[in-house]
Amino acid sequence: MLKIGILGSGFIADFHMQAYKQLCDVRVVSVASRTRAESFARSWGISGWFGGDEFMDGLCGDRELDAVDICLPNFLHVDAVRACADNHKNVILEKPLGRNVREAKEIADAATRSGVLHGYAENQVYLPQIKRAERLIRGGAMGKVLHVRAREAHFGPHSDWFWEKELSGGGSLLDMGCHSLEVTRKLVGSEPRQAFGAGSTQLHRDKTDAEDESVSLIKYSGGEIGQAENSWSAHGGLDMRYEIFGSEGALFLDVTRETGLKLFTVADESKVGYVVEKSEAAKGWLYPIWREALLYGYVDELKDFTDSFAKGELPSENFNDGLLVNQMIDACYRSFSSGKWEPIER
Ligand SMILES: NC(=O)c1ccc[n+]([C@@H]2O[C@H](COP(=O)([O-])OP(=O)(O)OC[C@H]3O[C@@H](n4cnc5c(N)ncnc54)[C@H](O)[C@@H]3O)[C@@H](O)[C@H]2O)c1
Numbered sequence: 042m043l044k045i046g047i048l049g050s051g052f053i054a055d056f057h058m059q060a061y062k063q064l065c066d067v068r069v070v071s072v073a074s075r076t077r078a079e080s081f082a083r084s085w086g087i088s089g090w091f092g093g094d095e096f097m098d099g100l101c102g103d104r105e106l107d108a109v110d111i112c113l114p115n116f117l118h119v120d121a122v123r124a125c126a127d128n129h130k131n132v133i134l135e136k137p138l139g140r141n142v143r144e145a146k147e148i149a150d151a152a153t154r155s156g157v158l159h160g161y162a163e164n165q166v167y168l169p170q171i172k173r174a175e176r177l178i179r180g181g182a183m184g185k186v187l188h189v190r191a192r193e194a195h196f197g198p199h200s201d202w203f204w205e206k207e208l209s210g211g212g213s214l215l216d217m218g219c220h221s222l223e224v225t226r227k228l229v230g231s232e233p234r235q236a237f238g239a240g241s242t243q244l245h246r247d248k249t250d251a252e253d254e255s256v257s258l259i260k261y262s263g264g265e266i267g268q269a270e271n272s273w274s275a276h277g278g279l280d281m282r283y284e285i286f287g288s289e290g291a292l293f294l295d296v297t298r299e300t301g302l303k304l305f306t307v308a309d310e311s312k313v314g315y316v317v318e319k320s321e322a323a324k325g326w327l328y329p330i331w332r333e334a335l336l337y338g339y340v341d342e343l344k345d346f347t348d349s350f351a352k353g354e355l356p357s358e359n360f361n362d363g364l365l366v367n368q369m370i371d372a373c374y375r376s377f378s379s380g381k382w383e384p385i386e387r
Pocket residue numbers: 049050051052053054074075076077112113114115117135136137162163164200202216
């Protein structure tokens with residue numbers, strides 16, 4: 042039985058707990074956070090919890106733990122990975138690895154130096170539909186992949202720190218483009234070379250100076266093109282789509298609008314309850330999501346990480362991948378400013 046401690050008790054920690062509950066050989070034994078650690082522990086039946094200013098060191102110093110799962114805001118990622126590395130704990134870190142390449146390198150170096158195993162928690166590469174698409178591509182059903190278009194959008198994040206560029210590191214590109222760009226890279230399967238893009242702050246100027254709209258293009262070594270559209274100003278709840286165009290096929294994937302359920306209702310919204318992440322309404326035509334932890338890839342992601350840790354192996358999605366994502370993103374941000382294609386520096 043692999044024993045896990047979770048740092049953070051917010052939005053993503055909840056999703057991870059839904060997924061851990063599906064895994065037989067894993068037990069979450071403690072949680073630590075500045076706020077809500079005790080109530081989170083109680084609601085999920087976790088025996089140990091650490092709160093207050095020393096929450097990070099408290100949990101990472103716990104000898105019982107085999108691994109730590111970091112579900113903390115972006116500005117705490119470096120400190121949290123250092124605490125795990127200092128205590129020789131295998132580590133899972135939520136996306137994005139760092140707020141920029143400098144932090145991502147610090148994080149990857151700290152893990153490598155201490156010899157711990159590391160998983161980069163990019164759930165969308167584990168979406169069941171993406172895994173199926175990957176098998177179709179590798180089996181030749183698409184011919185040569187020419188262009189992958191990815192879109193992830195909603196009306197903006199749930200916690201204040203996301204909107205503060207200093208704390209988050211960036212807007213819709215960093216927050217959501219990290220998913221779109223990484224899945225696109227995995228589907229294309231060759232080396233990202235150059236980046237081009239545009240970002241702007243349009244709808245949420247009262248809240249942030251980070252971009253709330255962005256479009257980014259990546260040119261790959263085989264001439265393939267990856268395209269990421271990411272928005273914090275799109276109405277209609279979470280929109281997660283991929284379109285793959287190949288020399289011998291095309292593949293379309295819509296995770297949140299093709300749930301297999303279409304509901305039309307004029308009933309009071311309180312009777313509908315939860316529809317989908319960041320849904321803005323519960324009336325009219327709705328596409329209610331089901332088993333989100335599975336459909337969004339969290340179950341397979343955390344199974345891969347914990348199975349790999351149990352075998353003493355590096356997970357297939359690890360900090361080296363996270364570093365490359367930050368390298369693609371920093372190049373896109375350089376292009377936002379220069380208006381030119383920018384090299385992806387490795
Ligand atoms: N994979 C995904 O799709 C996905 C979705 C959402 C968030 N994330 C990532 O997960 C990480 C956490 O995001 P979240 O949405 O859970 O955030 P959140 O704001 O919902 O929760 C943050 C947690 O960190 C704790 N915390 C500890 N010290 C803090 C401090 N000094 N300031 C603020 N909070 C502090 C809070 O108490 C809270 O439990 C981020 O890196 C984010 O990018 C990933």
